[in-house]
Amino acid sequence: MVWVYNINMGQETTEPSASNEFYFQWHITERCNRTCRHCYQTDSLCEELPLEKLLDVAAKMDEASAKWGRMGTVSLTGGEPYLRKVELYKLADCLDRLNHIQYYDILTNGSLIDKREAANLAGLRKLRRVQVSLEGAKKVTNDSIRGDGSFDSTLSAIKRLRSSDIEVSVMMTLTRRNMHEIADLIMLLGQEGVSALALERLIPEGNGLSMTDQMLSNDELKQLYEEVYRLATDNPPVRLLLYRPLFALVAPEDPTVGALCSAGNNALTIMPDGTVYPCRRLPIPIGNVVTDGFYKIWYGSELLWMLRDPRNLKGKCRDCDLLAQCRGCRAAAYFHAGDCMAEDPQCWK
Protein backbone atom coordinates (compact mmCIF):
# COMPACT_ATOMS: atom_id res chain seq x y z
CA MET A 1 0.00 0.00 0.00
CA VAL A 2 1.27 3.41 -0.87
CA TRP A 3 -0.12 6.80 -0.01
CA VAL A 4 -1.17 8.62 -3.13
CA TYR A 5 0.30 12.01 -2.77
CA ASN A 6 1.57 14.61 -5.07
CA ILE A 7 1.72 12.72 -8.30
CA ASN A 8 4.55 14.50 -9.94
CA MET A 9 6.08 12.17 -12.46
CA GLY A 10 8.60 10.93 -9.95
CA GLN A 11 10.26 14.24 -9.23
CA GLU A 12 11.16 15.09 -5.71
CA THR A 13 9.18 18.09 -4.61
CA THR A 14 9.81 20.84 -2.16
CA GLU A 15 6.86 21.34 0.10
CA PRO A 16 8.02 22.60 3.44
CA SER A 17 5.96 21.53 6.42
CA ALA A 18 3.41 19.70 4.30
CA SER A 19 4.98 16.27 4.23
CA ASN A 20 3.10 14.93 7.22
CA GLU A 21 0.09 17.16 7.17
CA PHE A 22 -3.40 16.96 5.81
CA TYR A 23 -5.12 20.31 6.04
CA PHE A 24 -8.86 20.84 6.41
CA GLN A 25 -10.18 24.37 5.99
CA TRP A 26 -13.56 24.23 7.61
CA HIS A 27 -16.12 26.99 7.13
CA ILE A 28 -18.75 26.34 9.77
CA THR A 29 -20.84 29.33 8.69
CA GLU A 30 -20.97 31.86 5.89
CA ARG A 31 -22.67 34.42 8.07
CA CYS A 32 -20.49 37.37 8.92
CA ASN A 33 -20.74 40.62 10.83
CA ARG A 34 -18.48 42.34 8.32
CA THR A 35 -18.81 42.93 4.60
CA CYS A 36 -15.23 43.09 3.39
CA ARG A 37 -14.91 44.31 -0.16
CA HIS A 38 -12.48 41.62 -1.25
CA CYS A 39 -14.22 38.65 0.36
CA TYR A 40 -14.52 35.47 -1.69
CA GLN A 41 -18.03 35.00 -0.38
CA THR A 42 -21.16 36.31 -2.01
CA ASP A 43 -24.31 37.50 -0.28
CA SER A 44 -26.05 34.15 -0.65
CA LEU A 45 -25.60 31.91 2.35
CA CYS A 46 -25.63 28.14 2.35
CA GLU A 47 -27.26 26.00 5.01
CA GLU A 48 -25.35 25.14 8.14
CA LEU A 49 -24.84 21.66 9.49
CA PRO A 50 -26.16 21.19 13.03
CA LEU A 51 -23.68 20.46 15.79
CA GLU A 52 -24.29 16.72 15.68
CA LYS A 53 -23.29 16.60 12.01
CA LEU A 54 -20.30 18.85 12.61
CA LEU A 55 -19.03 16.41 15.21
CA ASP A 56 -19.49 13.57 12.72
CA VAL A 57 -17.40 15.48 10.19
CA ALA A 58 -14.67 16.03 12.77
CA ALA A 59 -14.61 12.29 13.44
CA LYS A 60 -14.28 11.66 9.70
CA MET A 61 -11.36 14.07 9.54
CA ASP A 62 -9.65 12.18 12.33
CA GLU A 63 -10.29 8.80 10.72
CA ALA A 64 -9.08 9.93 7.31
CA SER A 65 -5.95 11.49 8.76
CA ALA A 66 -5.16 8.22 10.52
CA LYS A 67 -5.83 6.15 7.42
CA TRP A 68 -3.60 8.34 5.31
CA GLY A 69 -0.80 8.36 7.87
CA ARG A 70 -1.02 12.11 8.22
CA MET A 71 -1.50 14.49 11.07
CA GLY A 72 -4.70 16.37 10.47
CA THR A 73 -4.66 20.13 10.87
CA VAL A 74 -7.80 22.21 10.81
CA SER A 75 -8.69 25.84 10.35
CA LEU A 76 -12.07 26.64 11.87
CA THR A 77 -13.43 29.63 10.06
CA GLY A 78 -16.43 31.23 8.40
CA GLY A 79 -17.89 33.78 7.60
CA GLU A 80 -17.27 34.72 11.17
CA PRO A 81 -16.99 31.53 13.22
CA TYR A 82 -17.88 33.36 16.44
CA LEU A 83 -21.41 33.76 15.08
CA ARG A 84 -21.65 30.03 15.93
CA LYS A 85 -19.87 30.36 19.21
CA VAL A 86 -21.51 27.39 20.92
CA GLU A 87 -20.73 25.08 18.01
CA LEU A 88 -17.22 26.53 17.67
CA TYR A 89 -16.29 25.67 21.25
CA LYS A 90 -17.94 22.24 21.09
CA LEU A 91 -15.98 21.51 17.94
CA ALA A 92 -12.75 22.74 19.47
CA ASP A 93 -13.38 20.52 22.47
CA CYS A 94 -14.00 17.59 20.11
CA LEU A 95 -10.82 18.28 18.12
CA ASP A 96 -8.88 18.48 21.37
CA ARG A 97 -9.82 14.86 22.02
CA LEU A 98 -9.13 13.40 18.59
CA ASN A 99 -5.88 11.49 18.28
CA HIS A 100 -4.98 12.33 14.70
CA ILE A 101 -5.72 16.03 14.73
CA GLN A 102 -2.45 17.69 15.56
CA TYR A 103 -3.69 21.22 16.01
CA TYR A 104 -6.28 23.68 14.79
CA ASP A 105 -6.36 27.40 14.12
CA ILE A 106 -9.34 29.70 14.39
CA LEU A 107 -9.65 32.22 11.57
CA THR A 108 -11.79 35.12 12.72
CA ASN A 109 -12.13 38.86 12.30
CA GLY A 110 -11.67 39.10 16.05
CA SER A 111 -14.53 41.52 16.60
CA LEU A 112 -16.41 39.18 18.94
CA ILE A 113 -13.42 38.13 20.99
CA ASP A 114 -13.66 39.94 24.28
CA LYS A 115 -11.54 39.33 27.37
CA ARG A 116 -13.66 36.39 28.41
CA GLU A 117 -13.47 34.72 25.01
CA ALA A 118 -9.72 35.20 24.94
CA ALA A 119 -9.55 33.43 28.30
CA ASN A 120 -11.75 30.64 26.95
CA LEU A 121 -9.48 30.23 23.95
CA ALA A 122 -6.47 29.96 26.20
CA GLY A 123 -7.98 26.80 27.65
CA LEU A 124 -8.15 24.98 24.33
CA ARG A 125 -5.50 22.31 24.27
CA LYS A 126 -4.76 22.01 20.54
CA LEU A 127 -5.43 25.57 19.50
CA ARG A 128 -2.22 26.56 17.73
CA ARG A 129 -3.07 30.14 16.92
CA VAL A 130 -5.81 32.59 16.09
CA GLN A 131 -5.59 34.27 12.72
CA VAL A 132 -7.09 37.68 12.14
CA SER A 133 -6.82 39.88 9.09
CA LEU A 134 -5.50 43.34 8.46
CA GLU A 135 -5.30 44.99 5.07
CA GLY A 136 -2.55 47.44 5.82
CA ALA A 137 -0.57 49.28 8.43
CA LYS A 138 -2.86 52.30 8.17
CA LYS A 139 -6.35 52.49 9.55
CA VAL A 140 -7.63 54.24 6.44
CA THR A 141 -6.31 51.53 4.14
CA ASN A 142 -7.65 48.67 6.21
CA ASP A 143 -11.04 50.23 6.86
CA SER A 144 -11.57 51.07 3.19
CA ILE A 145 -11.62 47.32 2.57
CA ARG A 146 -12.85 45.75 5.80
CA GLY A 147 -15.19 48.50 7.00
CA ASP A 148 -15.12 51.43 9.38
CA GLY A 149 -13.69 50.65 12.78
CA SER A 150 -12.30 47.29 11.75
CA PHE A 151 -8.65 48.32 12.14
CA ASP A 152 -9.07 49.39 15.77
CA SER A 153 -11.29 46.41 16.48
CA THR A 154 -8.74 43.96 15.10
CA LEU A 155 -5.84 45.54 16.95
CA SER A 156 -7.86 45.37 20.16
CA ALA A 157 -8.55 41.70 19.53
CA ILE A 158 -4.84 41.07 18.97
CA LYS A 159 -4.02 42.75 22.29
CA ARG A 160 -6.64 40.72 24.16
CA LEU A 161 -5.45 37.49 22.60
CA ARG A 162 -1.83 38.24 23.35
CA SER A 163 -2.75 39.18 26.91
CA SER A 164 -4.10 35.65 27.25
CA ASP A 165 -0.86 34.37 25.76
CA ILE A 166 -2.53 33.11 22.61
CA GLU A 167 -0.41 32.98 19.48
CA VAL A 168 -1.73 35.30 16.78
CA SER A 169 -1.09 35.48 13.07
CA VAL A 170 -2.32 38.03 10.59
CA MET A 171 -3.42 37.58 7.02
CA MET A 172 -3.30 40.32 4.45
CA THR A 173 -4.72 40.17 0.95
CA LEU A 174 -2.44 41.93 -1.47
CA THR A 175 -3.91 44.77 -3.49
CA ARG A 176 -2.61 47.89 -5.16
CA ARG A 177 -4.06 49.77 -2.22
CA ASN A 178 -1.95 48.08 0.45
CA MET A 179 1.10 46.78 -1.38
CA HIS A 180 3.33 49.55 -0.06
CA GLU A 181 2.41 49.03 3.58
CA ILE A 182 3.93 45.62 4.21
CA ALA A 183 7.11 46.82 5.86
CA ASP A 184 5.16 49.10 8.19
CA LEU A 185 2.67 46.33 8.93
CA ILE A 186 5.51 43.99 9.89
CA MET A 187 6.78 46.56 12.38
CA LEU A 188 3.30 47.14 13.80
CA LEU A 189 2.64 43.44 14.19
CA GLY A 190 6.02 42.96 15.80
CA GLN A 191 5.12 45.57 18.40
CA GLU A 192 1.86 43.76 19.07
CA GLY A 193 3.52 40.39 19.57
CA VAL A 194 2.05 38.81 16.46
CA SER A 195 4.01 35.75 15.42
CA ALA A 196 3.36 35.44 11.69
CA LEU A 197 2.10 37.32 8.66
CA ALA A 198 0.58 35.52 5.68
CA LEU A 199 0.18 37.29 2.38
CA GLU A 200 -2.50 36.12 -0.01
CA ARG A 201 -3.19 37.23 -3.52
CA LEU A 202 -6.54 38.75 -4.35
CA ILE A 203 -8.65 36.26 -6.29
CA PRO A 204 -11.48 38.00 -8.12
CA GLU A 205 -14.42 35.98 -6.86
CA GLY A 206 -17.45 36.67 -4.68
CA ASN A 207 -17.45 40.24 -3.42
CA GLY A 208 -13.87 40.47 -4.65
CA LEU A 209 -15.13 40.68 -8.23
CA SER A 210 -15.66 44.36 -7.61
CA MET A 211 -11.96 44.81 -6.92
CA THR A 212 -10.37 43.44 -10.07
CA ASP A 213 -8.75 46.84 -10.61
CA GLN A 214 -6.88 46.21 -7.36
CA MET A 215 -5.20 43.03 -8.59
CA LEU A 216 -1.48 43.37 -9.01
CA SER A 217 0.05 43.11 -12.45
CA ASN A 218 2.67 40.43 -13.00
CA ASP A 219 5.46 42.98 -12.70
CA GLU A 220 3.96 44.51 -9.58
CA LEU A 221 3.66 41.08 -7.99
CA LYS A 222 7.23 40.22 -8.92
CA GLN A 223 8.57 43.39 -7.34
CA LEU A 224 6.42 42.89 -4.28
CA TYR A 225 7.42 39.26 -3.76
CA GLU A 226 11.08 40.19 -4.13
CA GLU A 227 10.62 42.89 -1.51
CA VAL A 228 8.76 40.49 0.78
CA TYR A 229 11.53 37.92 0.44
CA ARG A 230 14.09 40.56 1.30
CA LEU A 231 12.05 41.56 4.35
CA ALA A 232 11.59 37.92 5.34
CA THR A 233 15.31 37.24 5.28
CA ASP A 234 16.25 40.42 7.12
CA ASN A 235 15.40 39.13 10.60
CA PRO A 236 11.91 40.64 10.80
CA PRO A 237 10.04 40.80 14.11
CA VAL A 238 7.27 38.74 12.53
CA ARG A 239 7.74 35.53 10.58
CA LEU A 240 6.59 35.94 6.98
CA LEU A 241 4.87 32.87 5.59
CA LEU A 242 6.21 32.33 2.11
CA TYR A 243 4.78 28.94 1.29
CA ARG A 244 2.49 30.07 -1.48
CA PRO A 245 2.64 29.53 -5.25
CA LEU A 246 4.91 31.91 -7.19
CA PHE A 247 7.12 32.68 -4.19
CA ALA A 248 9.45 29.96 -5.46
CA LEU A 249 10.23 32.15 -8.46
CA VAL A 250 11.90 34.68 -6.21
CA ALA A 251 14.33 32.24 -4.61
CA PRO A 252 14.16 28.84 -6.30
CA GLU A 253 17.24 27.63 -4.46
CA ASP A 254 15.72 28.38 -1.04
CA PRO A 255 13.74 25.33 0.16
CA THR A 256 11.77 27.38 2.68
CA VAL A 257 10.19 29.50 -0.01
CA GLY A 258 7.20 28.67 -2.16
CA ALA A 259 4.99 25.62 -2.24
CA LEU A 260 2.88 23.58 -4.52
CA CYS A 261 -0.79 24.42 -4.50
CA SER A 262 -2.30 22.11 -1.89
CA ALA A 263 -5.48 21.51 -3.90
CA GLY A 264 -5.60 17.83 -4.72
CA ASN A 265 -2.41 17.16 -2.78
CA ASN A 266 -2.92 17.55 0.93
CA ALA A 267 -5.94 19.72 1.65
CA LEU A 268 -9.69 19.99 1.39
CA THR A 269 -12.16 22.75 2.15
CA ILE A 270 -15.47 21.97 3.83
CA MET A 271 -18.33 24.43 3.53
CA PRO A 272 -21.07 24.99 6.14
CA ASP A 273 -23.46 22.51 4.51
CA GLY A 274 -20.75 19.86 4.08
CA THR A 275 -19.99 20.66 0.45
CA VAL A 276 -16.32 20.02 -0.28
CA TYR A 277 -14.09 22.14 -2.51
CA PRO A 278 -10.47 21.49 -3.50
CA CYS A 279 -9.71 24.93 -2.03
CA ARG A 280 -11.90 27.75 -0.73
CA ARG A 281 -10.63 29.89 -3.53
CA LEU A 282 -11.50 27.21 -6.08
CA PRO A 283 -15.20 26.80 -5.31
CA ILE A 284 -15.98 23.83 -7.53
CA PRO A 285 -18.03 21.27 -5.55
CA ILE A 286 -16.47 17.81 -5.54
CA GLY A 287 -18.91 16.15 -3.15
CA ASN A 288 -20.44 16.47 0.27
CA VAL A 289 -18.64 15.06 3.27
CA VAL A 290 -21.88 14.13 5.01
CA THR A 291 -23.26 12.04 2.18
CA ASP A 292 -20.07 10.96 0.40
CA GLY A 293 -17.40 10.92 3.09
CA PHE A 294 -13.82 12.01 2.51
CA TYR A 295 -12.61 8.78 0.93
CA LYS A 296 -15.03 8.81 -1.99
CA ILE A 297 -14.24 12.44 -2.65
CA TRP A 298 -10.47 12.19 -2.28
CA TYR A 299 -10.14 9.01 -4.32
CA GLY A 300 -12.87 9.56 -6.86
CA SER A 301 -13.01 13.23 -7.77
CA GLU A 302 -11.99 13.71 -11.38
CA LEU A 303 -11.13 17.31 -10.63
CA LEU A 304 -8.69 16.29 -7.89
CA TRP A 305 -7.05 13.77 -10.21
CA MET A 306 -6.71 16.43 -12.85
CA LEU A 307 -5.11 18.80 -10.35
CA ARG A 308 -2.65 16.13 -9.19
CA ASP A 309 -1.14 15.51 -12.59
CA PRO A 310 1.10 18.39 -13.73
CA ARG A 311 0.86 17.23 -17.31
CA ASN A 312 -2.65 18.67 -17.29
CA LEU A 313 -1.28 22.15 -16.76
CA LYS A 314 -1.50 24.56 -19.66
CA GLY A 315 0.31 27.61 -20.91
CA LYS A 316 3.60 28.58 -19.35
CA CYS A 317 2.90 26.49 -16.23
CA ARG A 318 3.04 23.26 -18.23
CA ASP A 319 6.67 23.43 -19.24
CA CYS A 320 7.98 25.46 -16.33
CA ASP A 321 11.30 24.27 -14.95
CA LEU A 322 10.03 24.98 -11.42
CA LEU A 323 7.19 22.44 -11.60
CA ALA A 324 8.55 20.60 -8.59
CA GLN A 325 8.24 23.75 -6.51
CA CYS A 326 5.39 25.71 -8.03
CA ARG A 327 2.41 24.98 -10.22
CA GLY A 328 0.80 28.35 -9.86
CA CYS A 329 -2.46 29.16 -8.16
CA ARG A 330 -5.21 27.09 -9.71
CA ALA A 331 -7.89 29.42 -8.35
CA ALA A 332 -6.27 32.42 -10.00
CA ALA A 333 -6.23 30.50 -13.28
CA TYR A 334 -9.86 29.47 -12.85
CA PHE A 335 -11.15 32.96 -12.28
CA HIS A 336 -8.98 34.48 -14.96
CA ALA A 337 -9.37 31.95 -17.76
CA GLY A 338 -12.33 29.85 -16.64
CA ASP A 339 -9.97 26.86 -16.60
CA CYS A 340 -8.30 25.80 -13.38
CA MET A 341 -5.46 24.16 -15.31
CA ALA A 342 -4.61 27.30 -17.27
CA GLU A 343 -1.40 29.16 -16.51
CA ASP A 344 -1.26 31.33 -13.43
CA PRO A 345 -2.24 34.74 -14.79
CA GLN A 346 0.08 36.58 -12.42
CA CYS A 347 3.20 34.56 -13.12
CA TRP A 348 5.98 36.80 -14.39
CA LYS A 349 8.31 34.04 -15.49
Next chain:
Amino acid sequence: MLEIMPEKRLVLSPNIILQRIEDIGKFWVFNTVTGEHYTINQTTYWILSKIMREVSIDSLFQDFLSEFDVTSNRAHDDFAEILEQCIQEGILIRR
Protein backbone atom coordinates in the same frame (compact mmCIF):
# COMPACT_ATOMS: atom_id res chain seq x y z
CA MET B 1 -5.41 -21.34 -4.55
CA LEU B 2 -8.62 -20.10 -6.05
CA GLU B 3 -10.24 -22.37 -8.56
CA ILE B 4 -11.34 -20.49 -11.60
CA MET B 5 -14.97 -21.36 -11.80
CA PRO B 6 -16.63 -20.02 -14.92
CA GLU B 7 -20.07 -20.41 -13.44
CA LYS B 8 -19.18 -18.01 -10.63
CA ARG B 9 -19.39 -14.32 -11.33
CA LEU B 10 -16.93 -11.93 -9.76
CA VAL B 11 -17.71 -8.26 -9.64
CA LEU B 12 -15.88 -5.23 -8.39
CA SER B 13 -17.12 -4.17 -4.96
CA PRO B 14 -19.30 -1.07 -5.31
CA ASN B 15 -16.97 0.61 -2.84
CA ILE B 16 -13.96 0.26 -5.13
CA ILE B 17 -12.50 2.88 -7.45
CA LEU B 18 -9.72 2.13 -9.94
CA GLN B 19 -7.33 4.87 -10.95
CA ARG B 20 -4.36 4.99 -13.26
CA ILE B 21 -1.78 7.32 -14.68
CA GLU B 22 -0.50 4.97 -17.31
CA ASP B 23 2.28 7.19 -18.63
CA ILE B 24 4.09 6.99 -15.34
CA GLY B 25 3.11 3.38 -14.69
CA LYS B 26 0.96 4.08 -11.63
CA PHE B 27 -2.16 2.07 -10.89
CA TRP B 28 -4.27 2.13 -7.76
CA VAL B 29 -7.28 0.57 -6.08
CA PHE B 30 -9.21 2.68 -3.59
CA ASN B 31 -11.90 1.63 -1.17
CA THR B 32 -14.24 4.57 -0.67
CA VAL B 33 -15.74 3.16 2.53
CA THR B 34 -12.78 1.85 4.50
CA GLY B 35 -10.27 4.27 3.02
CA GLU B 36 -7.86 1.45 2.17
CA HIS B 37 -5.69 2.13 -0.85
CA TYR B 38 -3.39 -0.17 -2.77
CA THR B 39 -0.85 0.24 -5.48
CA ILE B 40 -1.26 -2.48 -8.07
CA ASN B 41 0.64 -3.53 -11.12
CA GLN B 42 -0.55 -3.11 -14.68
CA THR B 43 -1.68 -6.73 -14.96
CA THR B 44 -3.92 -6.48 -11.92
CA TYR B 45 -5.31 -3.22 -13.20
CA TRP B 46 -6.00 -4.87 -16.54
CA ILE B 47 -7.92 -7.70 -14.88
CA LEU B 48 -9.90 -5.47 -12.53
CA SER B 49 -10.87 -3.04 -15.24
CA LYS B 50 -12.17 -5.94 -17.36
CA ILE B 51 -14.16 -7.25 -14.40
CA MET B 52 -15.52 -3.75 -13.89
CA ARG B 53 -16.81 -3.94 -17.45
CA GLU B 54 -18.56 -7.18 -16.48
CA VAL B 55 -16.46 -9.50 -18.61
CA SER B 56 -17.05 -13.10 -17.46
CA ILE B 57 -14.21 -14.87 -15.68
CA ASP B 58 -14.00 -17.55 -18.34
CA SER B 59 -13.81 -15.02 -21.13
CA LEU B 60 -11.42 -12.90 -19.12
CA PHE B 61 -9.05 -15.81 -18.67
CA GLN B 62 -9.01 -16.41 -22.41
CA ASP B 63 -8.27 -12.73 -22.95
CA PHE B 64 -5.54 -12.99 -20.33
CA LEU B 65 -3.89 -15.82 -22.24
CA SER B 66 -3.99 -13.79 -25.44
CA GLU B 67 -2.80 -10.58 -23.84
CA PHE B 68 0.18 -11.90 -21.88
CA ASP B 69 2.95 -14.06 -23.20
CA VAL B 70 2.80 -16.88 -20.63
CA THR B 71 2.03 -20.56 -20.63
CA SER B 72 -1.49 -21.66 -19.83
CA ASN B 73 -0.46 -23.19 -16.50
CA ARG B 74 1.49 -20.13 -15.44
CA ALA B 75 -1.32 -17.86 -16.55
CA HIS B 76 -3.80 -19.90 -14.57
CA ASP B 77 -1.72 -19.65 -11.42
CA ASP B 78 -1.05 -15.94 -11.76
CA PHE B 79 -4.63 -15.18 -12.69
CA ALA B 80 -6.00 -17.21 -9.78
CA GLU B 81 -3.58 -15.66 -7.33
CA ILE B 82 -4.56 -12.15 -8.31
CA LEU B 83 -8.26 -12.93 -8.03
CA GLU B 84 -7.74 -14.63 -4.68
CA GLN B 85 -5.92 -11.63 -3.27
CA CYS B 86 -8.54 -9.24 -4.57
CA ILE B 87 -11.31 -11.32 -3.00
CA GLN B 88 -9.47 -11.43 0.30
CA GLU B 89 -9.06 -7.66 0.29
CA GLY B 90 -12.73 -7.12 -0.52
CA ILE B 91 -11.92 -5.62 -3.88
CA LEU B 92 -13.82 -8.35 -5.70
CA ILE B 93 -16.96 -10.00 -4.48
CA ARG B 94 -18.68 -13.16 -5.63
CA ARG B 95 -22.14 -12.96 -7.06
